[in-house]
Each structure stands twice: as structure tokens, then as C-alpha cells.
Amino acid sequence: MRRDELLNAAEDLLAEQGAPCLTLAAVAERAGVSKGGLLYHFGTKEALVSGMIERLISDFDELVAAGPPGSYSRAYLDATFTAIRSGRLRRWAVVTGAAGDPHLLTPLREAMARWHRTGLADEPDPMAARIVRLACEGLWDVVTHDPESYDEPALDALRARLLALLPAT
Template sequence: MAAGTRDRILDAVEQLLLERGAQQVTLEAVAAAAGVSKGGLLYHFKSKDALFAGMVRRLGERADSQLAEAVEQGESVAEWYLAPGDSTDAREVALFRSMLAVMRSVDGTDSEVQQALVEVMRSWDSGLQREIDDPVQAEIVRLVGDGIYLAALLGLPESEPVLHRKVVKRLLSATGAKPIKAKRP
């Protein structure tokens, strides 16, 4: 499948999820919004579950790409996971939109969508576990990072930047990870 068509379809499903919610998203509506036929959509995504799972996997790909770049620049996995979102960065905004859409698509049933989300979240968790020897400390970092990200997704007030850096520094010092760099405000 051409990346442009795939992304157009996945962008359309995200937009519809954000505007209408999962129960109101149909394959016909996604196809129309993406500018493809329903048959064309079904050629690439065999079902609504497969379409939603594709969206979740793209979210994972986007996050993995950002993580790889952060690590290449000397940031630890834990630092990346604990970083506040940047609403001025187009890639971060796309990641936020994807995560919001994913959250609207997951209905708690044992489906391909749920499995894709579990796989994505486990891959992030395994990165923290590889980096942090203490599994309890790795779990604390994951939970704090999840809370930071959820607050950003919901538009809740962010921590004051100096306080945020102090929290992250203390948390990372407890893990034995390298100290946080001062690249983020």
C-alpha cells in the first residue's frame, strides 16, 4: 500500500474518531473522508478492527521514531518517557491526536485493536525495563510518564518547568540513570 494512501486512510479514521467517537465511525465514512472507495479501504484494512489496529500501530511507529531520535541525541528512554509534551511541535501534535483517537477506539474487548495497543505499550515498557535495572523503579517511571502524557492529552495544567525538571531528576537519580540534560525548558 502506498504510504500516502495508508496515511490518508489512517488520518481520516483519526479525524472521525475525534469528531464522532468509535460508535459513529463507519467504513463508508472513513473511505469517503480518505477519498478512496470502500473496496479500496477493505483491500488494505479487512475490517473496522483492522483499521483501528493499523491506527494504533502507526501511533507506535511515530512514538518509536521520536524515541530513537531522542536516544540518538543522548537522551535516555526514561527522560523521553517523562518529558512534557510540546504543543508547538507538529510531530508531537500528530502523536497527541493519534493517542486521543486510539483512546476513543479502544472499547475494552479482546480485539485486534486492544492487542495492538497492548503491543505498543509493552514495547515502551520494555525499553524502560531494559534501561532501569529495578523493575519497581521502571514501573514508577512508566506510571509517572503515563500521567504526564495523559495530563497533556487532556489539556490539564502542566507542572512549572523547573519543578518538572526537579521531579524528573529525582526520579532518574533513584533509577541510577544518567542525569537529565537541560535541553527542555
């Protein structure tokens, strides 16, 4: 069993049943492995939650890096919509998993601060860039709570409108 498959099982469990149901035994069962197999990769529940947070940050950083050059906010927007459409980056599930220990959220808080500060001085309109990034955050949170809230045409329209807020670089 690979590490990502275990993290997927934990995220699925959190998304479906919430933090009280996140136990190592439940994750192992969901992933179809022994508890020992899970413990090989994640020795504690906290290590499992930390693994989910680290993966979320890394995955989003990779999406931003793959975005269009020249504007961090445009890359951030593209990364957000890719994350939403793929359904892979379920921040709500990860945050729910860490709810019992705010210390576990420190890396996510630090990444969020970095994501919202990076490149603002290089943007033609820093306030528009902030608005777009905040709108992305709101959309991501809404969609993680209610995946059916926006269909593809609605997402396309939102993305186009947010892009229109960002001056060309």
C-alpha cells in the same frame, strides 16, 4: 490516497465523534475517497483499527529511538513530550476505536509492557524511572482528552520536573 491519510481521517473521526461513528463509509467520506479506495488499504474496520494501533506503536518506538542516548527513561520522556506537542499520537482515539474488540488492543498492551520494562535494570534509580514513565502515561492520557489542559510553559515545567527525578546516567 495514502494509507497515513486514511489513518489520520479515522483518528480524527474517533477523536471528534467516538467509536460508534467509526465506519468505513464515514472514514472514506472524511478522507475524501471512495469506499473502494479505503477498502484497497483496509478491507475491514478491524484492519483499519489495527493499522492505527500499529502506526501508534511504530511512531512512538521511532520517537524513543531518536531520544537521548544513555537512558531509556529520558528517551521515553522526550518521546512523550514530542508526541503530546505534535498532537499526532492520539492514543485515546485509537483505544476508543478498538473498544469493541479487546483482541485488537493486544499489540498495544504488548508495546506498553515493553515500554515500561525496557532498560529498568540499567537505570540508576529504577523506581524513579517507573514513576517518570507512569507520569508520562498519565499526562498523555489527560492531554488526549483535554488538549487545552496544559500550555507550553506548563508542559516545559512538567518536563523539567520529571527530568529532575531521573538521576544522571
